[in-house]
Amino acid sequence: MPEEPINLNYSEGERKTDFRRQLRQLISNPESIEAFIISRPEETPIAFIIFDRNEADELKIPIFRFKETKLASTILRHCLFECFSKAASENRNFTRITENFLDEKILQALQEDYFMKIENGWLKMNINVAKNTTEISSCILNLCKAPKPEYQFFLSVVNLLNNKEYVQNINFISDIEKIFYPAKFIDVEIPTFIIPIQYWFAKELFDKELAEEVLWGEKEDLALRRECVYYRSKSASGGLKAPGRILWYVSQYTGGSSSTLGAIRACSRLDEIVIDKPVDLYKRFRRLGVYNFQTVLKTANNNFEKEIMAIRFSDTEQFSKPIELKEIEKLVGHRISVRAPYKISSKDFAMIYNKGK
Helix, strand or coil: CCCCCCCCCHHHCCCHHHHHHHHHHHHCCCCCEEEEEECCCCCCCCEEEEEECCCCCEEEEEEEEECCCCCHHHHHHHHHHHHHHHHHHCCCCEEEECCCCCCHHHHHHHHHCCCEEECCEEEEECCCCEECHHHHHHHHHHHHCCCCHHHHHHHHHHHHHCCHHHHCCHHHHHHHHHHCCCCEECCCCCCEEEEEECHHHHHHHCCCCCCCCCCCCCCHHHHCCCEEEEEEECCCCCCCCCCEEEEEEECCEEECCEEECCEEEEEEEEEEEEEECHHHHHHHHHHHCCCCHHHHHHHCCCCCCCCEEEEEEEEEEEEEEEEEHHHHHHHHCCCCCCCCCEEECHHHHHHHHHHHC
């Protein structure tokens, strides 16, 4: 654990002695304190974060530091996502960042992820439920009743969720799901698709369990990105449209020392569908994909003039319990195709999602 702060803020009067004192106070309570560090082998940390679990309903983050590198913005957004995902997975409904020294880049990222500025830091509500609108509205209302005035910032959303005109707007509900990630509204017909993906691409794009590579390597930038792109033929698209949700069906694989059965393994937000020629798509999304141009071109049957589809997605939530096809069909009570994107109802999504998470 570093005793030297990353990006010491001299202009704001920060001193090394103050940082070390704060660090010693925190680690004196190891039962509720955890350090999270991102670094390359034998190098100083690129990111240094401390989690404080002293309060049951909050994940507090008193230290949130990043070293200036070419990947600083990518690492920052990745770490923010890890913070409130961790809070939600522990059924803590709030993520509170109390770091005193936040630069403009961090402040902008906090606002983009819907953290609210409060008197002593930044606060985000993260609700780990998949329920109907009325139930989620009630959940938010109950959380706002806690004896902490800053929680009442979120009451305005309750009023919006009680407005039928807003609730029927898919774009609005998709935005609300992003604000309260990983909350899912199961009574709104947000377009939801099961999309088949080959084992190799799932491993590179989002599946931590399948990936055998170390974090730092040829694709370190992609490994830390919350936003990715997947290419496929534009035919048999199953009516794909955005905004929406994706349930990823990862194909069966047997090879080397590993063997996996075909299963739904993750859920992502579907942000954009773009259809264009291979060269144009590759130029536009090169930074977000694992494909080289030859692979993109192969998707178009090596035809430079043939249009293909790019699926831009983000904030992938990996399932703790992958669900095989036969189990999915038993769950929803009907057959499901995994040969191409397959649209499902919100009711089916709720059963599959709640089974996997």
